[in-house]
Amino acid sequence: MTDTLIFAIPKGRILKEALPLLARAGIEPDADFHDPASRALQFGTNVPGLSLIRVRAFDAATFVAHGAADFGIVGSDVIDEFGYEALYAPVDLKIGGCRLSVAEPKALAEDDDPRSWSHVRVATKYPNITSRHFAARGVQAECVKLNGAMELAPRLGLTNRIVDLVSSGQTLKENGLVEVEVIADVSSRLIVSRPSFKRKAEVMTDWLARFREAVDA
Amino acid sequence: MTDPISRGLLPEGFRDRLAPRAAAADRLVRTLCDRITAHGYDLVQPPLAEFEDSLIGRLSDGGAQDLLRVIDPVSQRTLAIRSDITPQAGRIAATRLAHRPRPLRLSYAGPVLSVRPPQVGAERERMQIGAELIGHDSVAAAGEILTVALEALTAAGCADLSVDLTLPSLVEELAEADWPVDNLDAVRAALDGKDHASLIAAGGAAYAPLIEAAGPAASAIPALRAAGMGAAFDRRLDAAEALTARASGLARVTVDPTERRGFEFQTWLGFSLFAGGIASEIGRGGTYIVRHPGGAEEPAIGFSLYIDGLVQAGLGRRKTRRIFLPHGTDAGVGTALRADGWVTVAALSGSDDAEANACTHIWTGEPAAL
Numbered sequence: 389m390t391d392t393l394i395f396a397i398p399k400g401r402i403l404k405e406a407l408p409l410l411a412r413a414g415i416e417p418d419a420d421f422h423d424p425a426s427r428a429l430q431f432g433t434n435v436p437g438l439s440l441i442r443v444r445a446f447d448a449a450t451f452v453a454h455g456a457a458d459f460g461i462v463g464s465d466v467i468d469e470f471g472y473e474a475l476y477a478p479v480d481l482k483i484g485g486c487r488l489s490v491a492e493p494k495a496l497a498e499d500d501d502p503r504s505w506s507h508v509r510v511a512t513k514y515p516n517i518t519s520r521h522f523a524a525r526g527v528q529a530e531c532v533k534l535n536g537a538m539e540l541a542p543r544l545g546l547t548n549r550i551v552d553l554v555s556s557g558q559t560l561k562e563n564g565l566v567e568v569e570v571i572a573d574v575s576s577r578l579i580v581s582r583p584s585f586k587r588k589a590e591v592m593t594d595w596l597a598r599f600r601e602a603v604d605a
Numbered sequence: 606m607t608d609p610i611s612r613g614l615l616p617e618g619f620r621d622r623l624a625p626r627a628a629a630a631d632r633l634v635r636t637l638c639d640r641i642t643a644h645g646y647d648l649v650q651p652p653l654a655e656f657e658d659s660l661i662g663r664l665s666d667g668g669a670q671d672l673l674r675v676i677d678p679v680s681q682r683t684l685a686i687r688s689d690i691t692p693q694a695g696r697i698a699a700t701r702l703a704h705r706p707r708p709l710r711l712s713y714a715g716p717v718l719s720v721r722p723p724q725v726g727a728e729r730e731r732m733q734i735g736a737e738l739i740g741h742d743s744v745a746a747a748g749e750i751l752t753v754a755l756e757a758l759t760a761a762g763c764a765d766l767s768v769d770l771t772l773p774s775l776v777e778e779l780a781e782a783d784w785p786v787d788n789l790d791a792v793r794a795a796l797d798g799k800d801h802a803s804l805i806a807a808g809g810a811a812y813a814p815l816i817e818a819a820g821p822a823a824s825a826i827p828a829l830r831a832a833g834m835g836a837a838f839d840r841r842l843d844a845a846e847a848l849t850a851r852a853s854g855l856a857r858v859t860v861d862p863t864e865r866r867g868f869e870f871q872t873w874l875g876f877s878l879f880a881g882g883i884a885s886e887i888g889r890g891g892t893y894i895v896r897h898p899g900g901a902e903e904p905a906i907g908f909s910l911y912i913d914g915l916v917q918a919g920l921g922r923r924k925t926r927r928i929f930l931p932h933g934t935d936a937g938v939g940t941a942l943r944a945d946g947w948v949t950v951a952a953l954s955g956s957d958d959a960e961a962n963a964c965t966h967i968w969t970g971e972p973a974a975l
Contacts, residue, residue, distance in 0.1 A: 454725050455884035464802070473797075473866050474725050474885075478816055480802035575802065583886065585819075586769045587879045589859040593820035600817075 392437045393584075393591065394430075396452055396460030398445035402576050405483040406461050412602035413595070415440075449475065449579065458584035459595065465553060465574045469514045476585055477577040479599045484576035486555040488517065490569040493542050496549075497566050511541030512551040521551075521571050539563035618722045618729030622916070629921035630732065633761050633912045636921070637734045638714050640757035644749070646712035646736045651693035653715070657683040662896070663692030668870075671719040686718045690733050691907060695895040698739040698905070703897060707740025725885060728913055735890075737907035742892035744844045746906050747874055748851040750890060754878060754908045755855035758887070761912075762920040765881025766856035770822070770845050771864035773871040773891065775838065776812070783835055784811045796863040815862045822849040825860035841873060848874075874906070883914045928966040929959035929975075938968060947972070 395415070397406060410417075417440050421431040431440045441448075441457060445466050451457035453472035465488050467477050490510075492500070505527045512518045515531035522529035534541065538550040539559060553574065554560060554567055578599050585592050615621070622630060642648055654675075661669045672685040687693060690713045698709050714734040722729050736753055738746050755766055776793060786792045792809035795801075799816045818828035826846055830839065849858040856878075868875040868891060875891030890908025897903065915921065925948050930939055932952040939949045950962045959967045959975055966972045 467798070467800075472724055476799035477803075478799040478801055577800070577802065580799075583879060583884055586859055586861075586877065587765075587767050587881070589767075589821045589857070593824070596817075 393439075393459070393588070393595075394451075394457040395433075395438060395440050396448035396457040396462075397440055397442055398448045398460075398462055399442055400445065402445070402461060402463065402484040403442075406481070406576065409481055409483060409599075409602050412605050413598045446470075452579050452581045455581045455583045457581065458588065458592070459578065459580045461576055462579055463553075463574050463576050464572070465514065465517070467577060467579065468572065469516050471516065474582040476580045476582060478580060478596055479578035479603060481576045481578055481599070482603055484574070486553050486574050488514065488551065488571045488574055489554045489567045490521075490549055490551050490571065491554070491560050491565040491567050492549045494564055494566050496542075497568050508549055509547040510549045510551055511538050511547040513538070514551055517571060518551045539565060616729075618719075618727050620728075625922055626916050628923075629919075630912060630916045631921075632923065633915055633921035634714050634732060634734060636761045637757045637910060637912070638712065640760045641712045641734070641736045641753055644710070644736075644753045646710040646738075646753070649694060649697055649711050649713055650715065651687070651690060651697065651713065654684045654686045655693070655696075656680075657685040659696060660685050660687060660692055663695055668692075671721060673718055673720050688717050688719045689909070690715060690717060690735060691737065691893075691909060694735075694737045694907070695739070695893075695905065698737070699895050699897045699903070707903075708746070709739040710736070711739065712736045732912050733909050734912065735907055735909035737905060739895055739905040740903060742872065742874070742904035742906045744847050747844070747848055747892065750906050750908055751848060751852050751876065752855070754888060754890065754910065755852060758878065758880065758910065759855065761915060763880040763883075763887070763915065767859065767879045768852050768856045769859045769861055769864070769877045769879070770848060771860075771868060771875040771877070771891075772841055772845070772862045772873065773865055773868040773875045774873055775834075775841065775862055776815075776865070779812075779834060779838070782837070786811075793865060797866055799863070812863070819861040819863070820859060822846075822853075822858040822860045825862075829860070829862060844874070872904075876908075878908075878910070880915075880918075883918045885914055887911060887914050926966060926972075927962075927964045928968055928972055929957075929962055929964035930968050932957065934968055942968075942972070 416434040418432040420426045420428055429441060433440060445462050448460045449462045449466045449470050452460050453475045463484055507528045508522060509530045510518050511532045511534050513535060515533050518531050519529045532547050538552040541547045541550055542565060543563060557567060560567060580592060657674055660672060668688055671688040674683050674685045677684045694711045694713055702709055717731055717733045719729050738750055758766055776796060780786050780789050787808050791807035792812060795804035795807050795809060796812060801813060801816060804813060814832045818825050826842055829842055845860055852858050867889060870893050871891035873892055877886050878888040880887055888908055888910035892906045895903045895905045927948040928942060930949055930951040932955045939951060942949050950964055964975060966974055
């Protein structure tokens with residue numbers, strides 16, 4: 389068996405912080421990875437047999453859970469949302485820190501009594517986490533799935549509340565929203581596909597050790 | 606208006622299997638069954654459906670949720686379609702074959718149905734082939750079961766096999782012994798995902814070396830010995846070492862002490878089977894308890910293989926020589942050719958032709974290649 393390996397790395401928020409970590413673990417992407425004009429989707433690296441794919445964060449988890457990619461990086465928010473059984477998250481990379489929170493308009497927060505809720509309407513990219521979170525206290529959450537610009541939902545009357553990632557809280561503030569509850573602290577994890585972890589055990593355990601060292605470095 | 610069902614739409618997770626894959630699947634089932642029964646595992650054929658109660662008591666919680674249930678118009682009781690044949694083999698061993706001497710060796714092959722599609726893949730109907738050894742769960746029994754599974758898979762054409770050994774009851778027993786934790790559920794959930802950060806957050810830092818040790822048996826077993834779990838658990842590592850030695854001629858062996866997903870029903874040993882070129886697991890097994898009607902318990906070990914991944918990977922296919930017999934060919938010609946291993950397609954009229962029948966050869970007084 390050829391031990392060709394595919395590493396899934398998410399576009400956006402995490403990418404900038406992830407690259408130095410990859411470098412410390414010994415992975416340098418080929419030059420065209422950094423070329424904004426490049427339309428390539430898969431990139432070579434300095435490590436023979438190892439290539440990178442750059443995809444959306446949710447897709448990175450999907451590629452790895454299906455074994456189409458062997459390992460990768462995603463936020464713990466994505467891992468929790470999918471709850472894939474075929475996915476391991478053995479290393480906390482301690483990057484991409486933020487939190488997943490419930491937010492609502494300032495006026496609503498001021499005279500709201502969460503104890504009386506039986507049902508809430510929430511705009512979110514995380515319907516599973518959101519329903520689980522509210523269900524745990526006996527409240528049914530009706531989730532409106534959005535892929536971005538969550539803050540618009542309360543302003544335009546789509547929903548009263550949102551569940552979204554919050555780092556500084558600046559975007560919430562600019563949209564007249566306040567953070568009322570933290571559901572989970574989020575950080576990026578090294579994820580590994582279960583079949584790859586078993587079938588390519590030697591090389592995968594070696595990479596795990598390298599990433600553990602890179603985090604501690 | 607076209608009705609999708611009239612066009613053959615099937616429910617999600619079900620499919621028609623056509624040539625050549627249907628033949629390949631059939632061949633794989635026969636090869637696997639032949640190899641298993643050759644080790645003395647008598648074939649049994651439990652029914653597709655049973656009383657729900659009979660299946661539920663013998664399935665894990667997740668398995669019970671997987672059952673498709675219907676009300677039986679005859680008995681007015683709930684029937685369930687099996688999602689796993691293992692509990693049926695256990696039922697047979699505990700009832701109709703309870704009087705037979707142990708160890709009892711049983712094998713089976715048949716379709717199973719899950720209500721929910723798996724997270725990865727979509728199949729709700731799968732073909733399960735397996736063997737159960739009832740009455741023993743010793744290292745010797747485990748060695749036999751592993752060998753039978755690996756030999757059968759090798760005969761079916763699987764290459765680059767690997768076995769992942771797991772110790773399903775380990776974490777719970779450690780928590781009761783020297784490694785207590787406040788919230789066992791949270792620790793186990795973190796261990797399931799090998800999620801180091803959540804494990805620390807759940808107060809299970811002591812268990813972190815068990816995640817880090819998982820990997821090739823040659824390095825995992827020494828690392829687990831060094832983790833200092835205590836003498837009772839060292840014996841389990843001795844067993845893992847013995848099984849590694851037994852299986853290593855047939856497969857690569859890895860050890861993962863905390864794997865629990867899908868092993869909720871297993872006792873001291875579980876294992877998963879993988880093969881090169883097939884992305885998902887192809888089979889699993891382990892030790893478990895068979896419960897008798899009187900409440901007695903009996904140790905057992907077994908394995909189940911699922912051939913769908915093998916068929917997908919193109920295993921079980923065989924090139925057939927398919928010869929067209931033009932209209933009027935003497936019947937004796939076909940008989941002789943079939944006896945010689947040919948597949949024959951006889952023309953029904955003079956307008957039939959070889960190409961439309963996907964033949965590789967035509968009879969012209971002798972086989973002529975097309």
